[in-house]
Amino acid sequence: MHTLGDNIIKFTKFFIAVLIGFFLITFNPIFRLLKQPKNRLIITILILGLAVSLYQILRLMLGTN
Numbered sequence: 001m002h003t004l005g006d007n008i009i010k011f012t013k014f015f016i017a018v019l020i021g022f023f024l025i026t027f028n029p030i031f032r033l034l035k036q037p038k039n040r041l042i043i044t045i046l047i048l049g050l051a052v053s054l055y056q057i058l059r060l061m062l063g064t065n
Contacts, residue, residue, distance in 0.1 A: 030043065
């Protein structure tokens with residue numbers, strides 16, 4: 001039973017490391033683009049547009065007013 005607990009802790013740490021790595025690899029190009037002023041405005045508008053669209057879709061799907 002001692003090895004089961006060790007394995008659960010080990011694989012939980014591994015899972016968290018994989019998630020952090022995934023998000024770093026995914027968002028690194030976006031962070032690089034945000035360093036340029038022209039691209040910063042475009043990326044900001046796109047992110048805000050996606051957030052508002054997602055909010056509206058979820059609000060309509062869940063039936064909240």
